[in-house]
Amino acid sequence: MCSLSTLILKFKDKEVEIESGKSFSSVFPDLAFKDKEKIVGLFINGILYDLHMPIKNSGTIEPVYVDSEESLHILRHSTSHIMAQAVKHLFPHVKLAIGPSIKDGFYYDFDFQETISPQDLKQIEEEMRRIIDEDQHFERFVKPRKDALSLYKKESEEYKLELINDLGEEEEITFYRNGDFIDLCRGPHIPSTGYIKAYKLLNIAGAYWRGDERNPMLTRIYGTSFFQEKLLTSYLVKIEEAKRRDHRKLGKELELFSFHDEGPGFAFWLPKGVVLRNILLDFWREEHRKAGYVEVQTPLILKKDLWIQSGHWENYRDNMYITEIDESPFAIKPMNCPGGMLLYKEKIHSYRDFPMRVGEVGLVHRHEKSGVLHGLFRVRSFTQDDAHIFMLPSQIKEEIIRVIELTERIYEVFGFPYHIELSTRPDKSIGTDEQWDLATKGLEDALIEHGKGYELRPKEGAFYGPKIDFHLEDCLGRFHQCGTIQLDMSLPERFDLNYISSKGKEERPVVIHRTVLGSIERFIGILIEHYGGRFPLWLAPVQVVVMPITEKHVEAAGSAFNRLNDEGIRAELDDRNEKLGYKMREAEVKKIPYIVVMGQKEIESDTVSVRKGGGIDMGPLEMDGFVDLLKQETESKKKQ
């Protein structure tokens, strides 16, 4: 890198010569960009820079305009600085940690001397307003390490000192200044604070310094910002929509499940919730039967010795509930696999049995830390749609592909897009390097052959093997981990599993653990939010409500209800002595798919009046036709 040389910047078909070390803002007059005031950064050879950075390489440049994804990143990073600046004005003794931009906004971590509560956010926002209105210019500068350290020593900014000390010797130590605020920062930043047209501080949370629970707990303030007020508004509307769809709220309103102080993290299932669970499991069993699975059930409580043998005692004990029976220690199962291993050993297996696909809808209990519990998404007791597949090492790839395909078939019915992650060996694990390499390669090969892309998650595997995880994307763009495929080369060893090979010798089988839905509880939570409580007909706990107009029509409504009931349709009869509008409203609030009205007209014409949930009047239908319609819609598992 030569600071005195001349650089050549290419933009479209133009070329400009500039002096090395000048910033992009100084290049502007020489390049014919349109809407220059809307440019907040540039790509040079595909790498993002802001307008403050000195140019040190020749290359092709591409402007970054307001409202692109990259520009939002720049904007939000700058907004986090302004928030820190405002906080520093209001709380001069605060210590600064870090303040990056994140997916939907930004945060800054502070070490406050005083406690900060959500009420303080308003005041901070007001101070930010002042800074933004001043339209302070951002300015980038470099400091020698020594100066940078002494600056922060003087101000007792211990976190900043730690950050500088962690920077490599050869790295430049850069700062950004706007107004009276200086922060150690790589950038990029917007040209001036006035670029922030809309911002909002959202919430306060605790966060460990550098994400390590052994470190001090800092105070994190989250916020977001946009280049346009209306984009902030629509973001806030989206948050409101997510609140409306919250499965904890809908679960209560729709009477699906409940939680009680007496069992934190343990869901209670109400009649309608149980209907939903059973429908889901019926569907699951049907798909698994077609895919060649059998189903078993293993006990909830098993002896400690078993958990020692499986490695859970050593690696998973903190998450296990321990109990005692006849003075010997037992544990409630946190996973189904050890029980499954015992079942395998029931008899001698031949290579001809393979692959053996053994499902188990198993209730597991895990002690989760109290702070992580979250509705059905994170509970202490949940039902895994588990299966263990026993097979030859040579069958790994094909079998994993079959599991992926089964998973896809099931997700497709709900209309969930998803992505796949491959997690490799964690620090705390059992098994040899060789086993791990082989298992990881097996998963990798299957993913490559299957052809859908995947993300690599180093060290995120289970303690007994690498895993493939499926992350569903719901209708609000949030991700949820559901299915998982884990290749296990350790349990077969620990349980001394064997099969008789074609050569008549005892050999070690390979085991896959896998789930598709992951946890029935979590999956139902996701379904509730995905559909906003308005389930497609095949899943709806109540499919039809029949309502007579007055007491005179109760009998006719009753026979309509009986007919539906006999046809296997989940119907309810609302024969309360209430006005039609009242009952109608209640059925709509409960998001019932179909409402049947029975009055004089219907009795005379031998029809039923049908209203589709959501307010669509379908007019009078003959009962036979209506039943067919319901059956077809149920059968097709139509998405909405």
Added chain:
RNA sequence: GCCACCCUAGCUCAGUCGGUAGAGCAACGCACUCGUAAUGCGUAGGUCGUCGGUUCGAUUCCGAUGGGUGGCUCCA
């Protein structure tokens, strides 16, 4: 587990700068017999999460504890 905040009737929420509480909906009763998102009137319902402290007096202030919410760490 950690940080901040919250906990008042079945639900959603007012309220009390310390003098033992109120609305709407729901429930129940009565009247109305009704045509596609709330008929009217009335009745009942709360030791203000629990325990302790300060105080003449605590739902209110303080402390502990339980549960929840938003995050962090962890995870199906």
